[in-house]
Amino acid sequence: MTPAGFEHKRILVVDDFENFRTTITRMLQEFGAHTVDAAVNGKDAVSRCRASQYDLVLCDYNLGPGKSGQQVLEQLRHDKLLTNSALFVLISAESSKSIVMAAYDYEPDAYLTKPITAKNLQQRLERLFRQCFEMRDIYKAMDADNINGAIACCRDVIGRESRARPLAQKLLGRLLLRSEQFDAAEKVYRQVLQGRELDWAQVGLAAAKKGQGDWVSAQQWAEQALNNNRMFMPAYDLLSEIQGARDDSMAQQQTIAQAVEISPMSLTRQQKLGQLAYDNHDAALATQAFKSSVKLGEHSCYDRQDVHLQFVRSCAELARTDPDAAKPYARDVSRTLADFEQRFGNKNNERVSVRSTACMYYAATGETDTAAKLLEQLMEQSETVDVDLPVKLDWIVAAESLGKQQLHDQLVKDVLTSYEGNEKALEAIDRVLENPASEKNRKRVAQVNKQGIACYEKADYTGAVECFTRAAKEFPKHIGIELNLLQALIGSLTQGGGNSHQLEQANSVAKRLAVSVSSEHPQAARLLQLNAKLTQAAQQFQGKEN
Amino acid sequence: MMTDDALPVDFSFVLASSVHDMKNSVGMLLQTIEELSASTSPDNYDQAKQLSVLGYEAARINGELIQLLALYRVQNQRMLVQLEECYIDDVIHDQLARNDILFRSRNILVDVDCSEDICWYVDSELLGGVVNNVLVNAARYCESHIKIAAWIECDELHLAVADDGRGYPEFMLASPNAARDSVSFSDGSTNLGLLFAREIANLHRRGDRHGRIALKNAGLLKGGQIEVILP
Numbered sequence: 061m062t063p064a065g066f067e068h069k070r071i072l073v074v075d076d077f078e079n080f081r082t083t084i085t086r087m088l089q090e091f092g093a094h095t096v097d098a099a100v101n102g103k104d105a106v107s108r109c110r111a112s113q114y115d116l117v118l119c120d121y122n123l124g125p126g127k128s129g130q131q132v133l134e135q136l137r138h139d140k141l142l143t144n145s146a147l148f149v150l151i152s153a154e155s156s157k158s159i160v161m162a163a164y165d166y167e168p169d170a171y172l173t174k175p176i177t178a179k180n181l182q183q184r185l186e187r188l189f190r191q192c193f194e195m196r197d198i199y200k201a202m203d204a205d206n207i208n209g210a211i212a213c214c215r216d217v218i219g220r221e222s223r224a225r226p227l228a229q230k231l232l233g234r235l236l237l238r239s240e241q242f243d244a245a246e247k248v249y250r251q252v253l254q255g256r257e258l259d260w261a262q263v264g265l266a267a268a269k270k271g272q273g274d275w276v277s278a279q280q281w282a283e284q285a286l287n288n289n290r291m292f293m294p295a296y297d298l299l300s301e302i303q304g305a306r307d308d309s310m311a312q313q314q315t316i317a318q319a320v321e322i323s324p325m326s327l328t329r330q331q332k333l334g335q336l337a338y339d340n341h342d343a344a345l346a347t348q349a350f351k352s353s354v355k356l357g358e359h360s361c362y363d364r365q366d367v368h369l370q371f372v373r374s375c376a377e378l379a380r381t382d383p384d385a386a387k388p389y390a391r392d393v394s395r396t397l398a399d400f401e402q403r404f405g406n407k408n409n410e411r412v413s414v415r416s417t418a419c420m421y422y423a424a425t426g427e428t429d430t431a432a433k434l435l436e437q438l439m440e441q442s443e444t445v446d447v448d449l450p451v452k453l454d455w456i457v458a459a460e461s462l463g464k465q466q467l468h469d470q471l472v473k474d475v476l477t478s479y480e481g482n483e484k485a486l487e488a489i490d491r492v493l494e495n496p497a498s499e500k501n502r503k504r505v506a507q508v509n510k511q512g513i514a515c516y517e518k519a520d521y522t523g524a525v526e527c528f529t530r531a532a533k534e535f536p537k538h539i540g541i542e543l544n545l546l547q548a549l550i551g552s553l554t555q556g557g558g559n560s561h562q563l564e565q566a567n568s569v570a571k572r573l574a575v576s577v578s579s580e581h582p583q584a585a586r587l588l589q590l591n592a593k594l595t596q597a598a599q600q601f602q603g604k605e606n
Numbered sequence: 607m608m609t610d611d612a613l614p615v616d617f618s619f620v621l622a623s624s625v626h627d628m629k630n631s632v633g634m635l636l637q638t639i640e641e642l643s644a645s646t647s648p649d650n651y652d653q654a655k656q657l658s659v660l661g662y663e664a665a666r667i668n669g670e671l672i673q674l675l676a677l678y679r680v681q682n683q684r685m686l687v688q689l690e691e692c693y694i695d696d697v698i699h700d701q702l703a704r705n706d707i708l709f710r711s712r713n714i715l716v717d718v719d720c721s722e723d724i725c726w727y728v729d730s731e732l733l734g735g736v737v738n739n740v741l742v743n744a745a746r747y748c749e750s751h752i753k754i755a756a757w758i759e760c761d762e763l764h765l766a767v768a769d770d771g772r773g774y775p776e777f778m779l780a781s782p783n784a785a786r787d788s789v790s791f792s793d794g795s796t797n798l799g800l801l802f803a804r805e806i807a808n809l810h811r812r813g814d815r816h817g818r819i820a821l822k823n824a825g826l827l828k829g830g831q832i833e834v835i836l837p
Contacts, residue, residue, distance in 0.1 A: 083641055171731075175636035175668075178644070179703040187696065226691040226725075256727045256812065258689060291686040322684075 064186040064193070066093040070112065073098045074105040074119040074132065075151075084118060087178045091185070102127025102135075102359065109141040116185070117142070118172075121152035127359040135361045137166045145199035147188050151176065194224040198231065207239045233264045242271035259289040263298055270302055278302050293323055300332070313340055320349070327356040331367050338374055341536055344385055346374035351392055365404040368396050369417045369450070376424035380461070386425070393421060412438065412445045416454040423461035432462055439467070449475070449485055456492045494537050494576075505535060512544055521552035525562065532569075539576060539583055545569055546590050553597040563601055566594055622678040629671040636664050643707060658711030662745075665708065669739050673802040676735065680805050687729050687809045694724045694756045694765065701737045702754075708745055709752075720756040726763040728810060728836060733765075736803045740767045740832055743799055747771040753826050761837070768831035773823030803834060812837040 071093055075081050081098045088096050097114075099105040102123050109117070117136070121129040129150050136142050150168040170188055172181070192199070194217060201209035214232035218225050229252060236245035249265040252258060266281035279302050285295040296319035303312040313336040320326070320333050334349035350371035357363030375393050379386035400414040416438055422431035435458050442455070452475050459468040476497060479485035486498035496502050508531040515523035528545035535541055549566040552558035570591060577587050639661045646653055679685040698718055702709075709716055737754075744752045748769035756765045778797065800819070807817035815837035825831025 079641075080637070083637075174633045175640055177640055177704060177706060179706045180700065183699060183703045223693060255691075256689065258727070289687065291684070292688070 064189040066091045066185075066189075069093055069115045069189070070095045071097070071116045071118065072105065072108055072114045074100075074102075074117065074123065074129070076100055076120070076122075076124040080120070084176070084181075087181055090178070091182050101125075102129075102132045105132050106135050106139075106141070109136055110139075113143065114146060116147045116149065116188075118149050118151060121150055131360050133166055133168055138361045143199070144202040145192055145196060147192060149185075149188070191224045191227060194222045195228065195231075198228065202235075207235055211235050211239070211241075230260065233261070237264065237267050237271065240271060242268045245271070257288055259285045259292040259295065262288060263292070263295050266295075266298055266302070270298070270305070275302060275306055279306075291322055293319055293326075297329070309336060309340055312336055313342070313345075317345070324352065325356065327353060327360050327362050330356060331362075331364070334367070334370060334374065338370060338377075341377075341533055343374055343378040343381060347371065347378050347386070347389055350374050351389060354392070354396055365400070365410070365413075366450070368400055368403075369413060371396055372417045372421050373450075373454070376421040376457075379421075379424045383425075390425075397421075408445055409447065412441065412447055413451050416447070416451045416458075420454040420458040420461070423458045428462060431458060435459065435462065435464075435467075449479065449488055453489065453492055460492075490535075492537070494539055496535065496538075501535070505531070505538060505541065508534075509541065509544065512548065516544075516548055516551060519551075519555065521548055521555065521558070524548035525552055525565075529565075537576075539573070539581070542569060542573055542576075543583060543586060543590065546573065546594070550590065550593050550597050553601050554593075558601065560601075563598060566597075570594055618678060618681075622675060625671050625674050625678075629668065629675065632664055632668045632671060636661070636668060639664060640707070654711070658707065661711070662708055662742075665705070666742060669742055670798060672735055673739065673798055676732070677798075677802060677805060680809070685809065687732065689727045689729055689810070691725050692728050692730045693722070694726055694728075694763065695720045695722055697728070697730050697734055698737065698754050698756065698765075701734055701741055704738060705741055705745070708742070712745060713750060714745055714748060715751045717751075717753040718755075719753065724756055724758065724763070726758075726836065727812070728763070729806075732806045732809070733834070733836075736806050736834060737765070737767070739799045739802065744769040744771075744830075747830065748827075749829075751827055755826060763836045764833055765836075766826065766831055766833040768826035769829045770827040771829040773830040774821050779821050779823065803832070807834050807836060810836045 066088065071088055073081050073084050073088070073096060075084070075098075078100075081100075085096045085098060097108060097112075099108050103126060105117070105119065106127075108114075119129040119132055123129060123132070127135070129152070133148050133150065136148065142148060147169045149170045149172055151172045151174060170184065172184060198210050198213040198217065201207075201213055211232060214228045214235065217228040218232065222228075229248070233245055233248045233252075236242075236248060246265060246268040249261045249268060252261040253265065262281050262285035266278045266285065269275075269278035269281060279299065282295050282299040282302060285292055286299065289295070296315055300312045300315040300319075303309075303315060313333070316329060316333045316336060320329055324330070330349050330353040334346050334353055337343075337346035337349060350367060353367050354371050357367065372393050375386055375389045378389075397414060397418050401410060404410050415434060419431050419434040419438060422428075422434065435455070438455065452471065456468060456471045456475070459465075459471060472492070475489055476486075479489060483498055483500065486496075487500060490496040490498050490501045496505055508527060512524045512527035512531065515521075515527055525545070525548045528541055528548050531541045532538070532545050546566060546569045549558070549562050549569065552562055553566065573587055577584055581587075639657060643654070643657045643661065646657060676685065695718070698720055702716060702718070708714075741752070741754075744767055748771045751770045753768045754766070755768070756763065758764070778800070800821075803819050807819050810817035817834065817836040820833040820835060822831050822833075823829070
């Protein structure tokens with residue numbers, strides 16, 4: 061058997077056009093292939109790969125309705141239906157690089173651009189087969205989960221100066237990272253970087269540095285890679301991971317947002333952006349990103365039911381703060397809710413989940429009667445189902461929106477009791493609380509308050525306003541912060557030469573506080589005082605303006 | 607007269623989108639021509655000749671459209687350039703295979719002079735596009751012979767395509783790397799190919815060194831010769 065021969069290769073051709081399938085199949089037979097199967101769509105392709113093992117899958121990118129070629133690849137790798145030595149070649153009429161950018165976890169072994177000529181196809185495939193043959197020991201070790209064996213084989217191939225050397229070098233770095241041999245990985249990447257500043261090696265080095273716990277260098281290398289190539293998606297992914305590990309969720313959101321802007325087709329990145337924006341209380345961005353995620357998830361193995369509910373939750377939050385901005389999403393929300401059970405099953409848990417989120421959404425968008433009826437039904441069943449925390453939070457938010465204070469307080473008490481000591485859960489619960497319960501957020505509130513008050517006492521009102529504005533965005537339900545913000549704004553307007561924008565901000569903060577601070581609230585007297593001062597400040601300010 | 611208000615959309619964007627569509631159609635066309643050629647009996651000389659004309663013209667349109675899209679992306683800084691260590695003879699042979707029918711139908715002899723171990727940092731897809739274009743162009747202007755050569759000189763990759771034709775006109779030789787002023791609609795030559803080659807070469811960077819192109823006459827085959835030089 062020659063390394064590049066077609067005789068014993070099992071090949072699958074995937075395309076929705078019969079014409080193209082037969083042409084390619086005929087070409088492959090002329091090259092000497094005996095086993096050439098064909099699939100007409102993504103689903104067919106996946107089930108064929110489940111039934112038998114192929115050495116080569118030639119798959120068109122555009123497969124009509126259903127999965128795209130990229131999604132077929134994702135599913136095959138996700139379900140481990142391809143061995144490490146199997147080749148996946150994506151064919152497209154597009155210039156292939158625009159598709160590469162959508163790739164997230166998996167890239168095909170090669171791209172072919174239409175039109176495909178017989179000679180071109182033969183040459184490319186023979187080259188891939190040869191490369192595969194030279195890498196065969198590495199792949200065998202990987203298939204057997206023998207990572208150290210694979211690493212040794214990579215070093216072998218690199219030492220032999222074979223044509224597979226560049227590929228083996230890339231793989232070696234990845235294997236070392238996977239087996240957490242970070243110092244060895246660093247050495248490999250530094251060696252590559254001595255030859256040339258290649259983006260993938262810079263990202264590899266950043267990952268090695270991250271593994272060593274050297275966050276600063278890791279971030280620098282990831283940024284270096286982006287400097288080198290602004291379109292290099294893996295650099296954004298790694299940079300955001302580093303920022304996440306350093307607890308800088310705003311920067312993390314910005315990084316993923318940039319990546320999504322360049323390459324909006326990546327589902328997992330859109331999901332990540334939605335969650336980051338949601339956690340950062342950026343409801344508008346969260347709604348947009350989750351909407352895209354729901355759409356992109358239609359045929360993907362990465363679609364998740366919580367992403368669909370998160371879309372509805374973000375939109376409800378948007379409706380509470382900016383109803384006009386939420387309106388255009390109304391149709392998408394109803395479709396998402398209506399399709400949910402068909403998509404994810406209608407067992408009791410799924411039913412309760414989707415109805416809880418729907419209830420919360422209706423309460424936020426003013427469909428009070430529907431929401432109240434739903435909430436009542438849900439409460440009747442609440443003892444009999446075992447739902448997860450986000451669903452319980454939906455009940456709490458719905459009860460609050462509907463003015464059912466007693467129910468709200470009872471539900472809050474329940475979750476705080478059942479998740480006591482669970483820091484991660486408490487951080488999630490903080491979202492619906494006035495004062496945070498988690499260690500992390502308590503510290504954070506204390507810290508920003510201290511910062512803001514320090515500015516205020518130095519009569520640096522602008523600094524105080526900035527600090528409390530940021531904090532109010534991070535903890536939108538925290539009344540103490542909001543009151544401090546109002547006080548800082550008044551200070552700025554009366555003493556610090558404030559501007560009309562600040563007066564506007566002060567008025568809207570006062571309006572929000574009028575809703576959230578009831579007459580029994582311990583801070584009610586302070587609000588009353590501040591409101592009186594605000595009226596004075598406004599008169600004084602307008603007098604100055606005229 | 608048309609004012610800015612009359613055209614609320616970015617015209618270059620509209621153009622790029624429709625070029626994209628056209629390219630897909632031409633792709634289908636090329637595929638069909640390829641299939642037709644494969645099923646035509648070798649005795650039917652006239653039909654084979656006509657098909658080769660069809661194939662050549664469609665390939666030219668395809669090449670131009672690819673260039674247009676690439677230039678649009680360069681201009682909007684949305685061009686993804688990914689340098690990888692590549693074997694240069696692979697890049698060359700890919701493009702020769704792509705144009706196999708063109709060369710055979712026109713009885714053009716193509717020589718390759720590239721050592722197997724030349725490995726350089728290039729974006730193989732973009733450089734492949736440039737080579738394809740230069741080859742299609744050379745097929746048009748050569749007598750019967752094209753030569754492709756690659757070598758390393760002063761730590762730079764030189765990739766030359768030479769033909770035995772009449773060579774480039776004087777004005778093109780003068781400043782091949784000059785600004786984008788060489789578009790001439792009057793003589794039917796937009797020099798888009800040169801602009802494309804220059805931009806793609808320029809995107810290949812190493813530190814502060816940029817890639818470039820060089821044109822000359824009386825080259826390796828006594829005709830025109832273009833060299834792409836990458837640091």
